[in-house]
Amino acid sequence: MIDPNDSFLVGRLKSIKYALRGTWILITTEDSVKVQLSFGVLVTILGFYFGISSTEWMMQTLVIGMVLVAESANTAIEKIADFVNPEYHKQIEVIKDVAAGAPSFAAFAAIVICGIIYVPRVIALF
Numbered sequence: 001m002i003d004p005n006d007s008f009l010v011g012r013l014k015s016i017k018y019a020l021r022g023t024w025i026l027i028t029t030e031d032s033v034k035v036q037l038s039f040g041v042l043v044t045i046l047g048f049y050f051g052i053s054s055t056e057w058m059m060q061t062l063v064i065g066m067v068l069v070a071e072s073a074n075t076a077i078e079k080i081a082d083f084v085n086p087e088y089h090k091q092i093e094v095i096k097d098v099a100a101g102a103p104s105f106a107a108f109a110a111i112v113i114c115g116i117i118y119v120p121r122v123i124a125l126f
């Protein structure tokens with residue numbers, strides 16, 4: 001925990017440590033994050049294979065990041081909801097469903113961007 005008496009530098013270093021711990025928890029325990037990360041790795045390999053442009057790399061990296069950020073925020077909201085109310089509640093259902101909508105928007109953008117980048121290149125292979 002960050003102590004108010006910590007120096008600025010120690011406070012920032014602790015924040016980085018906690019953020020890396022959170023990243024590790026997401027990568028190792030959350031199936032949805034594992035799946036999204038695997039897609040990220042796959043399109044990165046495709047990017048090298050097809051030699052995509054700098055602009056395409058930027059767009060692709062941006063959408064991979066968007067999906068992972070949304071998926072991580074969704075996971076955090078799910079965990080808060082489970083902590084606040086582990087039993088069934090109609091409002092928790094709505095909260096979780098709405099939170100799950102965030103990665104869906106990001107995933108839609110990622111599919112469109114990756115489709116624009118790769119569909120013509122894959123078609124050109126045949």
Ligand SMILES: Nc1ncnc2c1ncn2[C@@H]1O[C@H](COP(=O)(O)OP(=O)(O)OP(=O)(O)O)[C@@H](O)[C@H]1O
Binds near residue numbers: 032085087088094
């Ligand atoms: N406590 C609850 N009360 C009411 N509905 C719930 C509750 N917990 C889960 N649900 C419903 O079940 C759905 C799935 O919730 P769950 O917590 O299992 O997430 P998940 O889809 O498994 O998430 P992920 O795969 O990202 O871990 C929610 O979107 C919601 O509709």
